Amino acid sequence: MVIEKRWKTWVFFYIPLAVFVVGTLFPFYWMLITAIRPDAELYRSWRAATNTPFWTLQPTLEHFRDLMAKTTFPRWLWNTFFIAVASTLISLFCGLLAGYALARLRFPMAGTLGTSIFVTYLVPPTLLFIPLADIIRNFQLGNTPWALILTYPTFLIPFCTWLLMGYFKTIPKELEECARIDGATRFGAMTRIIFPIAVPGILSAGIFAFTLSWNEFIYALVFLSSPERKTVPVGVVSELIRGDIYFWGQLMAGALLGSIPVALVYSFFVEYYVTGLTGSVKG
Amino acid sequence: MAQVMMKDLNKKYDEVHAVKDVNLHIRDKEFVVLVGPSGCGKSTTLRMVAGLEEITSGEITIGDRIVNDLPPKDRDIAMVFQNYALYPHMTVYDNMAFGLKMRKFPKPEIQKRVQDAAEILGIQELLKRKPRQLSGGQRQRVAVGRAIVRHPQVFLFDEPLSNLDAKLRVQMRVELKRLHDRLETTAVYVTHDQVEAMTLGDRVVVMKDGWIQQVGEPLDLYSRPANKFVAGFIGSPAMNFIDVSLSDAGGLWAEGQGLRVKVAPAHATRLSAYKGQKVTLGLRPEDLRVASGGDPAEYTIDAVVDVVEPLGSEILLDLRAGQTTLVARVEPAVRAKVHETIKFALVPDRARFFDTKTELAI
Numbered sequence: 001m002v003i004e005k006r007w008k009t010w011v012f013f014y015i016p017l018a019v020f021v022v023g024t025l026f027p028f029y030w031m032l033i034t035a036i037r038p039d040a041e042l043y044r045s046w047r048a049a050t051n052t053p054f055w056t057l058q059p060t061l062e063h064f065r066d067l068m069a070k071t072t073f074p075r076w077l078w079n080t081f082f083i084a085v086a087s088t089l090i091s092l093f094c095g096l097l098a099g100y101a102l103a104r105l106r107f108p109m110a111g112t113l114g115t116s117i118f119v120t121y122l123v124p125p126t127l128l129f130i131p132l133a134d135i136i137r138n139f140q141l142g143n144t145p146w147a148l149i150l151t152y153p154t155f156l157i158p159f160c161t162w163l164l165m166g167y168f169k170t171i172p173k174e175l176e177e178c179a180r181i182d183g184a185t186r187f188g189a190m191t192r193i194i195f196p197i198a199v200p201g202i203l204s205a206g207i208f209a210f211t212l213s214w215n216e217f218i219y220a221l222v223f224l225s226s227p228e229r230k231t232v233p234v235g236v237v238s239e240l241i242r243g244d245i246y247f248w249g250q251l252m253a254g255a256l257l258g259s260i261p262v263a264l265v266y267s268f269f270v271e272y273y274v275t276g277l278t279g280s281v282k283g
Numbered sequence: 284m285a286q287v288m289m290k291d292l293n294k295k296y297d298e299v300h301a302v303k304d305v306n307l308h309i310r311d312k313e314f315v316v317l318v319g320p321s322g323c324g325k326s327t328t329l330r331m332v333a334g335l336e337e338i339t340s341g342e343i344t345i346g347d348r349i350v351n352d353l354p355p356k357d358r359d360i361a362m363v364f365q366n367y368a369l370y371p372h373m374t375v376y377d378n379m380a381f382g383l384k385m386r387k388f389p390k391p392e393i394q395k396r397v398q399d400a401a402e403i404l405g406i407q408e409l410l411k412r413k414p415r416q417l418s419g420g421q422r423q424r425v426a427v428g429r430a431i432v433r434h435p436q437v438f439l440f441d442e443p444l445s446n447l448d449a450k451l452r453v454q455m456r457v458e459l460k461r462l463h464d465r466l467e468t469t470a471v472y473v474t475h476d477q478v479e480a481m482t483l484g485d486r487v488v489v490m491k492d493g494w495i496q497q498v499g500e501p502l503d504l505y506s507r508p509a510n511k512f513v514a515g516f517i518g519s520p521a522m523n524f525i526d527v528s529l530s531d532a533g534g535l536w537a538e539g540q541g542l543r544v545k546v547a548p549a550h551a552t553r554l555s556a557y558k559g560q561k562v563t564l565g566l567r568p569e570d571l572r573v574a575s576g577g578d579p580a581e582y583t584i585d586a587v588v589d590v591v592e593p594l595g596s597e598i599l600l601d602l603r604a605g606q607t608t609l610v611a612r613v614e615p616a617v618r619a620k621v622h623e624t625i626k627f628a629l630v631p632d633r634a635r636f637f638d639t640k641t642e643l644a645i
Contacts (some may be wrong), residue, residue: 177355178364178370180356181355183387
């Protein structure tokens, strides 16, 4: 029985898992290997006898050096960071209050409001950027970080609200009722009891919002024009592809550096993140 | 001075009328239990006293203040919840100190009060733990401790023992009663368990469908239920009900569902108005005993034993008599076998009669 089960675990578990892991990680590996490959190897013909597409024997940091020296990459990195943090904070603040209200307070049309907030999340940004561009121009915010800090929340707030609303609903309402009897106001009960308990949910909403704004492309492409104001995803693509020339090494170095902060954030908070999404409160 | 008065209290949700015209005067230092089946409005009533539910109409007074518009924190009450509602991110000490901290008590005073409460409840060594490291009974104690540190005017309990196992529940029940005797604070206690209600309450309020059915001392409710619902709800196993009609044949006789017994002279005058009409006869299980030779035949019933439930201190017999089923509670010495026919004598004075239409006691 045990032996029969073993091949089953291999066929239905280990092999699919291996395929999945390799499939997921290979692009990152490719990114890394391209970033440290010298130009001579990069632009060698695939049919050359010395071609080694999956590894390199002369790793180099020259692409990173070029990226830092010849482009405004550090500046992009800072722009992206600033915009992502600011829009995440705004969205978390609104999402916390809105999520709490939708989960806890009884008011007319609460259900409809909840659904319509979710629907706004479903409007594709590729449609939304047209009217938003008009608004940004009217407020003369074009080509400033505020153009993004104020437009990212249009999709981040609905997202945070929904995630946090779901999380708040898993917290027994007796906890805050008890706090209110113990002497707290509704607001006090919310900030002293509910928010500390909801930390996993708040963190995962924050991480998600941060990642979404870090990686956002279309608004950043439309609303920012001067090279030193750009974010990493847009900067890398628009400044390192000139016509039909791809600066592969620098492109990949930029992509690599750009994905490190997100990876770090995830790995630090992964535990919280999982409890946040599955919504388990230990009593 | 902390009496609680409810005057014409009503609660309506969108379509549901949960609490209907509740009038109740809970005296200072009294332990009052609200009991009833789920959905009877007992919890809603308690939550209105706590200020967690808006009052649709009516008035609630705690002490000498009308509290209708006061937020929960200003009502000087403490509440223990069914799921304990301990703050999971705080230690036991902080849980108990929270209410005092919110009220800006000085630190030494907080420390002293928490220590005192912990001592009373025997949880001193748990103060540094988090709620998730505690057993159900310990959590229950912490929840009670959190309520008593504040020295509130009124304690509110919302089914506090329902999540405990049977043995612990009995133990905590006794402790709560002892605690109440010691603290002498007014308490309102909600439960669906009539045993808890009977054992804890100075007075018991039986509710059903939002209406108060009867208010009284536990033994009064048991021996003089105001209606058929209270009669059936209080007491376990429940009272036996037999639909009968009254006829006059040398004294008043109750006859129906294949049974025929005489009405005791003590009830006869009150029942004479119902002659020829349908009434419901109620018999407590302990008022049916195995007949001996000396019992008068007009107060006996022949019944077939269906199920024997030996409980040690007593035996419950499920019986078939006529077209109805009865439960009798008999001495453990009785050796009854299944399918055996036994003659039971009833205690005629203790029989209860209810109007079949209005269900009110006659």
